[in-house]
Amino acid sequence: MSSHNSILVLFAHPVLEKSRINRSLLHSIHGLDAVTIHDLYEVYPDFHINVKREQELLVSHDIIVFQHPFYWYSSPALLKEWQDLVLEHGFAYGQEGVALQGRKLLSAITTGGSEPSYSRSGYNYFSLRELLTPFQQTAQLCGMEYLPPFVVHGTHQLRETQQIQQHAQDYQRAIVALRDNLIHWEKLQTCQYFNQALDQVIQPGVSHHG
Amino acid sequence: MDSDFFGQAFVYLIAAVLSVPIAKRLGLGSVLGYLIAGVIIGPFGLKLVGQEGADVMHFAEFGVVMMLFLVGLELQPDLLWRLRIPIVGLGGFHLLVTTSIVMAIGVLAGLSWKMALAIGLILPLSSTAIGVQTLNERGLMKTAGGQAAFSVLLFQAIAVIPILAFLPLLATDSSLSAALPSAILVSTEPASSGATLTGWQQTLMVIGTVGGIILAGKFLMRPIFRFIAATRLPEIFTATALLLVVGITLATQAAGLSPALGTFLAGVVLAESEYRHELMSNIEPFQGLLLGLFFISVGASIDFNLIMQQPLLILALVLGMAVIKSVVLVGLGQFFKLELLQGILFAFALVQGDEFAFVLFSFATQSHVLPAVTSGSLVAVVALSMMLSPLFMIAYEKFVQPRFAQRSPEREADEIDSNENAVIIAGFGRFGQIVGRLLMANGCSITVLDHSPDQIELLRRYGWKVFYGDASRIDLLHAAGAEQAKLLVVAIDEREKILQIVKQSRKHFPHLKIMARAIDRRHAYELIRRDVDIIQRETFGSALNMGVEALKLLGVRAYKAHRAALIFKQHDEEAMYDIAASEGDEAVVIARSRQLAEDLEQILQSDDRELIHDFDRAWDTSAPDR
Numbered sequence: 063m064s065s066h067n068s069i070l071v072l073f074a075h076p077v078l079e080k081s082r083i084n085r086s087l088l089h090s091i092h093g094l095d096a097v098t099i100h101d102l103y104e105v106y107p108d109f110h111i112n113v114k115r116e117q118e119l120l121v122s123h124d125i126i127v128f129q130h131p132f133y134w135y136s137s138p139a140l141l142k143e144w145q146d147l148v149l150e151h152g153f154a155y156g157q158e159g160v161a162l163q164g165r166k167l168l169s170a171i172t173t174g175g176s177e178p179s180y181s182r183s184g185y186n187y188f189s190l191r192e193l194l195t196p197f198q199q200t201a202q203l204c205g206m207e208y209l210p211p212f213v214v215h216g217t218h219q220l221r222e223t224q225q226i227q228q229h230a231q232d233y234q235r236a237i238v239a240l241r242d243n244l245i246h247w248e249k250l251q252t253c254q255y256f257n258q259a260l261d262q263v264i265q266p267g268v269s270h271h272g
Numbered sequence: 273m274d275s276d277f278f279g280q281a282f283v284y285l286i287a288a289v290l291s292v293p294i295a296k297r298l299g300l301g302s303v304l305g306y307l308i309a310g311v312i313i314g315p316f317g318l319k320l321v322g323q324e325g326a327d328v329m330h331f332a333e334f335g336v337v338m339m340l341f342l343v344g345l346e347l348q349p350d351l352l353w354r355l356r357i358p359i360v361g362l363g364g365f366h367l368l369v370t371t372s373i374v375m376a377i378g379v380l381a382g383l384s385w386k387m388a389l390a391i392g393l394i395l396p397l398s399s400t401a402i403g404v405q406t407l408n409e410r411g412l413m414k415t416a417g418g419q420a421a422f423s424v425l426l427f428q429a430i431a432v433i434p435i436l437a438f439l440p441l442l443a444t445d446s447s448l449s450a451a452l453p454s455a456i457l458v459s460t461e462p463a464s465s466g467a468t469l470t471g472w473q474q475t476l477m478v479i480g481t482v483g484g485i486i487l488a489g490k491f492l493m494r495p496i497f498r499f500i501a502a503t504r505l506p507e508i509f510t511a512t513a514l515l516l517v518v519g520i521t522l523a524t525q526a527a528g529l530s531p532a533l534g535t536f537l538a539g540v541v542l543a544e545s546e547y548r549h550e551l552m553s554n555i556e557p558f559q560g561l562l563l564g565l566f567f568i569s570v571g572a573s574i575d576f577n578l579i580m581q582q583p584l585l586i587l588a589l590v591l592g593m594a595v596i597k598s599v600v601l602v603g604l605g606q607f608f609k610l611e612l613l614q615g616i617l618f619a620f621a622l623v624q625g626d627e628f629a630f631v632l633f634s635f636a637t638q639s640h641v642l643p644a645v646t647s648g649s650l651v652a653v654v655a656l657s658m659m660l661s662p663l664f665m666i667a668y669e670k671f672v673q674p675r676f677a678q679r680s681p682e683r684e685a686d687e688i689d690s691n692e693n694a695v696i697i698a699g700f701g702r703f704g705q706i707v708g709r710l711l712m713a714n715g716c717s718i719t720v721l722d723h724s725p726d727q728i729e730l731l732r733r734y735g736w737k738v739f740y741g742d743a744s745r746i747d748l749l750h751a752a753g754a755e756q757a758k759l760l761v762v763a764i765d766e767r768e769k770i771l772q773i774v775k776q777s778r779k780h781f782p783h784l785k786i787m788a789r790a791i792d793r794r795h796a797y798e799l800i801r802r803d804v805d806i807i808q809r810e811t812f813g814s815a816l817n818m819g820v821e822a823l824k825l826l827g828v829r830a831y832k833a834h835r836a837a838l839i840f841k842q843h844d845e846e847a848m849y850d851i852a853a854s855e856g857d858e859a860v861v862i863a864r865s866r867q868l869a870e871d872l873e874q875i876l877q878s879d880d881r882e883l884i885h886d887f888d889r890a891w892d893t894s895a896p897d898r
Contacts, residue, residue, distance in 0.1 A: 076831055107834035140831075 066096060067241050070123035071170075074102045074130040074141035083172050083217045083226055084131065090230035091237045098123065102140050109143055116148040121161055125240050126206070128197065129170040131217075135186075135193045145200065154204045163205035168212060168240070168256065169197055170233065176216040191254060212236055212256040232257050239264040283320045284328070287313045288564050299669075301409055303402050304662035306564050310571020321572050329569035333532075334521065335562025336627050338555050339401055340429065340532040341517055344539015345552050347426070355423050362420055362604055363427020369600050370396035374593075386442045390641045391650065393435050394633060395593055397626035400425045401563055402661050407621055410665065416610055417617030424601075424622060432533055432628050439632070440474050440639045481527040485520060485534055489541030497547045501725040501740050513554045532628065546728045549721065550741040552751035566627070567658075574655045578648055589653045594623045594660055613676040620668045624661035625654030693717040696757050698743030698773060699764030700731060703789050703810055707761050708736075719752050744772045746780050754781045762788040765810075767795055774802050793848065800852035816841060836876055843872045 071091065075084050078101075091097055100119065106112075120126065130137045137145075152159050173180070173190070180190045194211055201208035214220075214229045236256055239245055244265045250256065253263060287309035295305025313320040321328070371392040378388030403425050407413045413422065493516070500512045517535055524534035542548060579586050598619040605615025633647040633654075642650075695711060697704045700722045711718050720738040722728055731738045741748040743764065754760065754777065762773050774788055787806040790796035799807050816837050823833035847868040851861055 077829075079829055079832065103831040104829060107830035 065243050067124040067166075067243060068096045068122070069098070069125045069127060069237060069241050070119055071097065071099045071127040071129050071237075072102060072141065072144065073099060074128070074138045074144070076103050076138050076140070078103070081131065081172070081217075083214055083220055083229065084129075086226045086230040087129065087170070087172070087214070087233045090234040094234075094238065094241070096241050097237060102144060103138075106140060109140060111144055111147050113147050113150070116144065117150075117153055117161065120148070120165075123165075125166045125168065127168045127170055127237070130172075132171045132173040132190075132193075135188075136196070149200070149204060160205065164207075165204075166207045166209055166240075167197070167201040167204075168209045169194060170212040172214045172217050174216070174218050176219070180215075189254075210250060210253045210256045232260055235260055235264065280321070280328075283313055284565060284568060287320075287568060292564070299666060301406055301662045301665065302564075303405055303567055304659060306567030307571040307659050310568040311574060312571075313568070314572030314574070316574070316576040328565065329573055332562050332566035332569050333627070333630075334517075335559055335564070335566045336401055337521055337531045337535050338517055338559035339404075339563055341535035341539040342552060342555060342559055343400065343404070343426075343429065344536040344541075345543050345548055347540050348543045349540065355419075355426070358420055358423035358608070359427045359430075362608060363424045363431070365604055365607075366424055366600060367393075367396055367428070367431060369604075370596060373596055373600070377592075387642055387646070390439060390442050390636050391646075393438075394629050394636070395625065395650065395654075396597065397428050397432070397628055397632075398425060398597075398622040399624045399626045399628075399658060399661070400429060401566070401627055402624050402658055403621050405563075406662060406665050410669070412617060412621075415614060415617060417605070417614035418621065420605065420608070420610060420614070420618040421621035424618075428626065428628075429533070429536055432632070435632065436478065436533070436635065439636055439641055442636075442641045443639050477527045481524055481534065482537060484523070485537045486541055489538045493538075493542060494545050494547070497545070497740070498725040498729060501547070501550075501723075504723075506742070509550065510554045513551050514558070517555065546732060546738055546740045549719075549739045549748055549751040553741070553745065553747035556747065556751070570627070570655055570658060575648065575652050578652050579656075582649070586649065586653060586656070589649075590656045590660065593625070593653065593657060594664075597623050613672065616672050617668060620664040620672075621661070623657065623664050625657040629654040693719045693753065694756075694758045695719070695761065696721065696743075696749065696752050696754060696759070697761045697763055698722075698749075699762065699789075700736070700738055701727065701763070701765060703765070704761065704763030707763060719757070721748070721752055744769050744776065746776050749773075749777060749781070754784060757781075757784060759785050759787065762786065764789070765791070767791050770795070771798055771802065774799060774804055778803065796848055797852040800849055812841075812844075839876065840872065843868070843875065847872075 073084075073088060075081055078084055078088075088099065092099065098119070128137065128141060130141055136142065149155070150159070153161050171190070171194075175184070175186055178184050180186045180188065180193070186193075190211070190213060198208040212233060220226055220229075246263050246265060250263045253259065256263070288306065291309035291312070292302050292305035295308065296302055300308075311317055315321070371389075373392075374395055375385070375388045375392035378391055379385055383391070403421055404413075407418045407421065412418045497509075497512065500509055516538065520534040520538050521531035524531045542551060601619035601622055602612075602615045605618050606612070610618060630651055633642065633651050636642040637644050637647045693716075695716055695718045697708050697711075697718055697720045700708060700720045704720070704722075708718055708720060720731075720736065721741045721743045722731075722738050723740065723742045725740060728738045728740055739752065741752070743749060743752075743762070749760070760773075760777055760781070762770050764770060764773075770788055770791070774786055777784055777786060785805045787808070788799050788804045790799055790807050790809045792809065796807050796809055819840075820833045820837045823836065824830055828836075847865070850868070851864050854860055854864060
């Protein structure tokens with residue numbers, strides 16, 4: 063892997079105007095070098111996805127991020143449509159589908175429910191990692207490495223601007239570290255969430271501001 | 273003279289009006305009805321028509337000429353190409369085998385081989401008029417047997433050209449019956465033009481005329497029709513169409529050729545042109561009436577004196593021909609893998625003699641190929657056999673079909689009329705073109721009608737197949753295949769005309785799904801009240817898209833703008849149907865419109881008030897319930 067990674071953020075939110083947390087997260091990584099933000103609902107409001115263009119975007123980046131709210135234990139519809147169309151046989155998987163091999167996939171998720179709700183005793187029963195296994199397996203089938211997800215829980219309770227700012231900062235740190243290859247990859251894979259202990263997985267770098 | 277003409281017209285018309293419906297009611301079919309009417313009013317019945325019956329027949333032959341023109345128009349060259357195997361195979365074998373048998377019998381009966389060959393070429397022909405009419409009337413045209421019969425009829429229609437060219441070569445100079453080649457060369461016949469031509473010259477003349485019709489049809493007629501169509505005078509277009517048919521009739525007669533063939537050829541050549549449907553709908557009524565007249569005069573002209581002189585011979589000939597034809601046709605049907613039932617239908621549709629036989633026999637007499645007495649008897653045989661075909665069809669329906677009923681359920685292919693398309697688009701301007709291009713791009717074949725000659729010319733240059741015609745005329749829609757079509761897209765830009773077309777086609781083609789372009793809201797209300805299946809206001813879609821782009825430029829997220837437009841559209845269309853239902857009263861309509869507009873605003877804005885997105889609810893709270 064080269065010392066720098068290019069990052070493609072596939073962002074999917076049907077009503078961004080109503081989501082402060084996602085606006086803040088997105089804003090924090092806006093304009094970073096080597097980070098491409100691809101706002102799917104803005105580009106394809108009619109769900110008419112340009113498959114060829116999407117595949118070219120994928121191939122020209124090293125790390126792919128799916129950033130989206132966690133709707134009904136999955137992604138919003140357009141990102142699912144995107145997966146169905148873009149991750150074609152012969153491109154992403156199958157005998158000749160090797161275009162994505164060696165890349166990394168990160169899920170950046172916001173959930174309304176709190177962290178404890180995603181446990182056997184909570185109303186979501188399954189852990190978030192369990193619920194994300196479809197994404198994990200998608201990555202595996204495409205020969206990509208699935209990273210522990212970046213998660214913001216309990217967005218209903220996130221009223222304080224300060225709290226939101228903290229998550230946005232963390233997100234920016236994570237993305238920049240991924241870009242600058244400042245990650246303890248082995249340590250990261252032992253984590254549940256990417257952002258549970260950022261200080262441990264990110265090497266003290268030169269600077270984390272692009 | 274005048275009163276005599278009207279008297280005659282009255283006799284013919286009342287004979288048709290009385291006997292045809294009765295014959296149809298009795299299940300005999302219209303052809304038999306006409307023929308019987310002819311016999312009844314003829315010299316051997318009520319004697320209402322006498323000698324002049326022959327003149328009437330001569331005149332009414334023009335109906336056959338027109339029918340062949342229409343058959344030609346139906347036959348685009350590519351359909352002809354698709355049917356090439358049944359046409360050449362079935363038609364060719366049938367003619368070959370039957371001709372050989374008839375010729376052999378003739379020679380055995382003591383005729384010269386030339387006479388026998390002439391008779392063998394003419395007698396096996398079957399009437400297209402009767403065959404097609406009978407099959408259509410009984411809805412059997414699309415069956416495998418019907419298609420086979422149609423193919424054979426087509427082959428014969430084409431085969432008559434070489435037969436006509438060939439007949440003069442069989443001329444026997446009475447003094448040189450040894451039939452030396454020199455006899456053919458020296459045998460001189462006065463052609464109808466009065467000029468003296470040898471057989472070879474006549475042949476050349478025939479080829480020249482045929483070539484002339486093809487070239488003129490291809491290069492001359494379209495500009496002429498375009499010029500006429502630009503005048504927007506429908507009666508002048510009809511006159512031009514009639515003029516074309518009459519002109520070809522005169523030209524071919526001058527060349528000593530059958531006019532029916534000339535017009536058939538002209539029909540095939542014009543089948544590719546944009547004026548196809550318009551020509552069909554203009555000629556059809558004349559054709560129908562004249563053909564009826566023709567059948568009546570055939571009935572009236574049956575010479576019962578001649579028959580009475582040698583009743584057994586004539587009867588034997590009629591039945592003999594029917595048997596030979598049936599056996600050969602059923603055998604051919606088996607050879608070409610038709611089911612037996614279809615093979616029988618195929619045979620029974622073709623037992624009758626051909627109206628061409630009248631022309632050919634008289635031509636053969638003129639060319640001194642056959643003596644007048646022989647021709648006369650054979651014409652009587654043909655005329656009598658024409659009454660057989662409808663009877664055979666009745667026998668087929670009553671006795672043959674029931675026996676096969678359990679074995680072959682209705683699973684017959686329908687290929688032959690795939691000539692017409694499932695979608696008719698009326699009007700091919702800014703609106704119709706978009707609809708048409710989308711359909712074509714998705715492999716749907718469409719029939720396009722437009723009434724601007726310039727527009728058609730332009731579109732044809734771009735490779736579009738567009739036909740000239742005023743779609744508000746039912747007969748034109750009919751000719752364009754509205755009977756078989758599934759969809760009619762009314763895309764013209766004249767408010768009143770759209771309403772008229774919608775109303776007419778609802779009435780005449782109840783199975784047709786109608787889609788109409790609405791000029792504006794008020795027009796849309798009227799279309800809704802007329803029960804149109806799909807309505808699109810012509811500017812609504814693009815204006816809505818413009819609105820979406822405006823919202824986006826104002827900073828609204830693309831997806832939100834997109835959904836807002838969808839909600840707006842749904843609401844607006846519901847309101848449109850709602851208001852259309854409350855007809856008339858202006859004040860009510862205005863009040864309703866205001867109310868609905870307010871509702872919509874509320875729906876769209878209520879969305880923005882929910883600042884905090886609630887996980888447990890659907891993220892979209894603005895969509896009205898469906």
